[in-house]
Amino acid sequence: MDEAYVPEPGLKGPNDITRGDPGAGLAQADVRIDVSYTTPMHHHNALEPSATTAVWDDGKLTVYETAQGINATKATLAEALEVPPADVRVISRFLGGGFGAKGPVWPHTLITAAIARELGRPVKLVLSRAHTYTSHGHRPETHQRLRIGAKRDGTLTAIEHVTTSQVSRTEDLLFNTSEPTRMLYACPNLRVTQRAVQLDLPAPSMMRSPEVVASHGLETALDELSYELGMDPIELRLRNYTADNPDADGAPFGSKHLKECYRRGADAFGWNKRDPRPRSMRDGDTLIGWGMATAAHTAGGRPGAGARVVISAEGKATVQVATHDIGTGTYTVMSQVAAQSLGLDLAHVRFELGDSNYPFAFVSAASATVPGVGAAVNRACTAARRTLIDITVADPRSPLHGIPADRVTVEDGTLYDTDRRARRDTVRAVVARHGEPVEATTEPVFIPPGYSTGACFAEVRIDPGLGQVRVTRMHGFFDAGRVFNRRTLRSQGIGGAVWAVGFTLSEHTLVDRRLGRIVNPNLSGYLVPVNADIPEVHMGFVDKPDPANPDSLGARGFGETPMTGMTAAIGNAVYHATGRRIRDLPITQDKIIEAAEDQ
Structure with a gap:
């Protein structure tokens, strides 16, 4: 810690940000807390390890890669191997999980091609499970210190949040970003500092929900503050709610329905039945704890995507984007967007992805796929539909000939006059008479920044003698903009809840401090949650379009949001059950037993 330093500005701008006068704000406070939290090194552990197959043909390279960033892979391979980018093709049509490690290019890909x-x-090269612990990054070990001041009514007067992360000797990019502290609550005096410590360990990298580290610290500290104030944790957050973005000079968010998330989430969980006193809720000898926290994750603010659509003489459409399906449902959701924008039946739309020969798309990361690729697909399909209508009304053989184009709409593969619905034509007939497919291609457009929020609630049951913690209920209610597909969105929420259980209660990469070697590079020693650890997870959504994202039909990125609140909700529930705050993750059995012995 005595070697910590503030790196140069990185992916999210400066690493030391001050607003107002934090020192004066702390002096004005009626109540202050000064707390520290630590989190260990974490690893990705996708079901499918990283794998590469490289094929050269007449000086041109094709790589079949487990990638969530095929265009980044293509660019890096071209530069490293000194090959023109046009002579490199990367294909990744299916992926057995991608949580960040498969985004950048790591040595195994370059070595295989060389x-x-x-x-x-x-x-062909497939990494073993042990290789994945050293060959493609991790979430680094962190230390956080938070000093928070508030008035007796709960109004925040100051926040100081210093996060120190492990980096390697050669790379000091920081991926555990601090937006939750900077953006989530109204606080006039703020300082957020991100520091690095160089160690002889592999380089950290992107890992799903990078904001979870700062969010866990902030939301746990606010829970501690709520007890100091004798105030309900939801009420404390409501008193510091802001509809404007403090990190953007007070500009309003596109939309933010967090208050509704608090209300509806609390109602669904039954929060009003909670006895706020620690160790007050029991079932025999079993301690019961309820905790809550706010979830928040930035989405967008990234390069977007292009798209290509071709409507055939059979009245069917093929849509292509060089994006990925890392398990999030991209194939399904983008097919839906295309079908709606084109006015075709879903069965007549084919969405193709995972090929760098298709129009460009940003890495499948930062919750950017739905707002970025969805916008591209919508733009391309809308353009193709306009062209289709123009061809129809200009065709003397069509029943719609001569009708103003703005009076023609397309539904279920049929074009009709909105004034006289009996006048109609079919997409198949129009394209067949036209004699060639109808096509449209769009270029990438920058994705506007978005902010998805929500409220997370957790119940734990603890055996104080064994130190065993069971998460028995998890509820989340979220504002993700417009919901395209409730099933895939709920699946993303469940995934975030599962990650939260692992982050809070079990996952921990162990390092031999003498040799710098990882000693548990396997799923028998690195404990990820299994089905038996997870109760039924309840997920709800506001489902209101974000007007700041008209191209993406009002949707925002969401997938990484739930974890950012659920980890602190579980930790806060453990405190409510036991009356002991465990600030060093994971909250393992030995720590629970030690806390019980202290009482």
């Missing part, structure tokens, strides 16, 4: 060129024959 060896294949040297040998003159295809080469």
